[in-house]
Amino acid sequence: MGLRKGKRRETDDRPEAQGTPGLAVELRGVRRQYGRGSGAVHALAGVDLALSRGTFTAVMGPSGSGKSTFLQCAAGLDRPTAGSVRLGGTEITRMRENQLTELRRSRLGFVFQAFNLLPSLTTEQNVLLPMRLAGQRQDRRRAAAVLAQVGLADKARSRPGELSGGQQQRVAIARALVTSPDVIFADEPTGALDTGTAAEVLGLLRQAVDALGATVVMVTHDPVAAAWADRVLFLADGVFAGALDRGSAEQIAARMAALTSRTGAMVGAAA
Template identity: 65%
Template sequence: MSAAFRAARPIPAEAPAAAVRLEGVSRTYGRGAGAVHALRDVDAAFPRGTFTAVMGPSGSGKSTLLQCAAGLDRPTAGTVRLGTADLTRMGETQLAKIRRERVGFVFQAFNLLPSLTVGQNITLPLRLAGRRADRAWLREVVARVGLADRTGHRPAELSGGQQQRVAVARALVTRPDVVFADEPTGALDPDTARDILGLLRTAVADLGQTVIMVTHDPVAAAHTDAAVFLCGGRIAGHLAAPTADEVTRRLSALRGAA
């Protein structure tokens, strides 16, 4: 069985530590008859150095899974581990430190600060953490995302695709354990989206990065090692080396069952 397929399967306690592991994770919003069960007893593990798509119909729980896995939201029950660190036992100060130092984020909205240059936006997580930039690593990241001649520009001077490249570089510059991407190509045209997915693919293949990406796009999923499908807050299937056609079929079946 390939490492890509194992990326979404629960793994036994004796297996090597995953980059991210969820065990029995549930997330409920509200109480009583109006309660929304966004996640229900989810087990999932994502080995280091893999690129995984998290997919499902609207309301399936995919964004909630990402938020819990990244320490942005607390599960109602269960355990979330980043490496060996148990996020569910941490206070807000500890979680904020983990997110600054060990997690990278790429969102559909680029979330760049308009008053800062490209270079300043990229190194912002390091500045917030009180760390100096590794200049050689910074040069490599900037070169890999194709922004070596844009570091002095401000976001308003860039195209949407270039702004998302800045966001990818910002996510990589801290050498995080995991990059979480939530619909990172949702606001981009198809050609630019393909470029951004290629960057994330390269980060995994060449830099050993772990990427977990929420997406609704079968074409985006086809760039990953594995796809995890959710429906009704539960894991509803896995697919190794996904193709756009097979992902489309899986999603159609899940929509019919939702």
């Protein structure tokens, strides 16, 4: 089973599309603060990041390091307190909410731990949902193509309740791919899957990058999952605290253990 090379989005030449050519994701000085005064929580404390198109990046960090906040800000699901975010060259931090909604539907893909499929819709209808919500023509041939790419060509009429967990996550990946998005954001995509099924799902994300030129940004706690990425970024206390290129699961786990130990020691010293 493999992903067939498909037509990719042409370079975005809209007036608002600026930034560094060839970059899919750019964060500059991104901060996210919750609350004020002495009780304020600095979930992101000044994040700078530049990710090239056609790459697979994993983001890891101890509990409370800011991983979820990073993903939400990078994907336009939350607004940073300060700094700027560009996706596919487009500045999104000053967009109105309706513009952000349109961008998320047409130019971004999402894969979540909980699959987030609508139980009343068929597999095909779930895959076509981003097109439907964006007011685009629902291209059934495109849906059939992406379902074939994820090995579910025979499940178009099935409903989520008739599929295994791994099959449901494949549907979610097909849904993420259907609009040929600038970036696919994956939040713990294998957290609810067994080891073998997780490997199949991660293989699909890897092939989306290698065969289709997709850009994947994945938040995970699992070193085995992170080892599928081109690069692993380590987040601690709201800032990136290191990176590892093409690391093994063992190398990634060792870096995470050291980071968690150091962060815990700092918390203990401040207590």
